[in-house]
Amino acid sequence: MSSAKDFSKTNAFLIDMTRCTGCRGCQVACKQWNELEAEKTEFFTGEGYQNPPAMSEYTFTRIKFRDYEKNGQNEFAFYKEMCMHCNDPACASVCPVGAFEKTTEGPVIYKADRCIGCRFCMIACPFGVPKYEWSKALPLVKKCTGCYSRIKEGFQPACATTCATAITYGPRNKMITEAERRIAARPDRYLSKIYGKDEAGGTGVLYLTALPFNELGFKPVTMRALPSFTWQALRLVPGIFLTVGGGLSAISWINHRKDRLRAEKAQQAEATEPGKEEQQ
């Protein structure tokens, strides 16, 4: 939608997973700020140590655990799941009522008062972020707000404020520079790639990790902004409408004219009274 825009100044998260200790303070802070209900869970009902087993209408962010062996020792690696606040969000492009908006500050926000509940955003999001209030009769979509209410007041997002080690928040170009600096300074510590720099056309959350992204649970996504996939077809809509409408009008005019001439000829031949005006 806004592919031409410059996103270097919009705010972005830089999340350095190598610095994450898995304390899940971000999960707690997120629940507190957004006033989200707790979920009753049990350990090891999901894939591993992570809890709750998935993001939901009550859980906007979550730390995923992955245990692996390093130098014969068991180690943990982490991945913070949350809304990626894409530069050109798929959810915003597919929503028929424009209930999603990429704000100039950075967060992709959801306007509940507009939402009609078609759930196209959930189909479109390549990261599986928007969740639905399945428990309600008239449900709405729920997702990470990017703490837009805090950003507007000059604060940082709740998770970034709480996190003692891993999350940095600021203008996207600065976050990229910082990420590149860290990779260059400790090439042994980092995988030399910033996840989110180009993924889905560039996102508002940038990750640094030690382990390959797919092993941590990052979704493999296209590097193209998703709205461009539908727009390449939708942009043809006015042209097709005019072509089909105009083409059929022309064909029917020609055919009617042919018929009229033929009818007139027949009438003249029979020398009957031409009692009708014809049209089209």
Add this chain to the structure above:
Amino acid sequence: MTAAKFVISEIKSYHRFVQALIALVVVGVIASMARFALGLGVTTNLNDTFPWGLWISFDVVTAVPLAAGAFTLGAIVHVFHIKKLEPLVRPAIVTGFLGYSLVTIGLVLDLGQPHKGWHVLRYWNVHSPMFEVSMCVMAYTTVLFLEFLSPVAERFGWHIPLRLLRWIEMPLVIAAAAISTLHQSSLGTFFLIAVDKLHNLWYNPLLPLLFWISAIAAGLSIIILEATASHKWMGQPNESELLETLCKILPWVLGVYISVKAFSLFALAEGPFFDHPKLLASFLVEVGIGVLLPFLMLLSPKVRTTGRLQVIAAGLVVFGLVLNRFNVSMFGMMLGDEIYLPSIIESLVTVGIIAAHILFFVLVAKYFPIFEHHPETVDYSIPDHFHKIDGASHTKAEAKTAAGGKAIPESH
């Protein structure tokens, strides 16, 4: 009370089958009330992994192309002037109107915030295929309603509206074709956003074009099935000669579809194609039995002229379309281990919607002149400037000359 008694005695006089349909519709209505009382989460098997289920896959994505016969036939008859097919137009319009009305109901049931559905008209987002389809469905349902008004006006003898409707007939036919082209294809655009979610066997940039062409084929096939069924069971005139003409058009449409599908698969889609054996099987059934087989069948003149074989070929085309839409909107998206199966309530609602369609079609055909409409008696291509129709004998004679002059065009 007398009105109620009349309705009850009418219903008692219906055939068992029709009574069964009424029962299914009632069950469907109760099931959809349960959806509003208890919520989507409780009554459906939808969840965050499968936010769209049976209601979107069948009631919207499949039902819309199945109702495509109205615009296709309208264009064939009125634009390309194959006038002899006109007796099939009205049943097709009734099917279309019922189909789209029920699509709207299905969509409203599926919406989480149905009371805000009208927001589509207020907050435009032209980048959304859903916006495009919603606008088109609204516009097209209106067009179909106006077209459907013709038999109603005839039934009640409303002459002024009838003349007005006849005057706007051509603009309506052309609007119907243009609007349908847009939303039939845009239903395919829906799934272009599902990059990395929809399997490569179906994901390709020509999906909208494929959706449009297959909708035309399915719309024509539904007309064949419907005309045959209403001849067999409703005592309507035998139109098999006209269906032969449709059977000549159908292989052309299928041929174009096969070429575009082959091109999109071999030239545009990206592999791997063979990583999900079940999806591959579903794809092969869809293309083999639902497209190639009826195409080959319809190449033979024997199939095109034999009523039973016509029905089998048309049935296969419809089967292929239904499977295609389910493959794209449901099966092809199940790439993980999780599986979605519709709940009982979801199924009852969808069965109720299908039953409602058949029921209303039967009732409309019972009470309104949709099959008796034969243009030989009235010349519809000529607007009647407020003084022709009533002088019946005069008009009839004149219309006959005009029809004779037209010399019933040869089908191509």
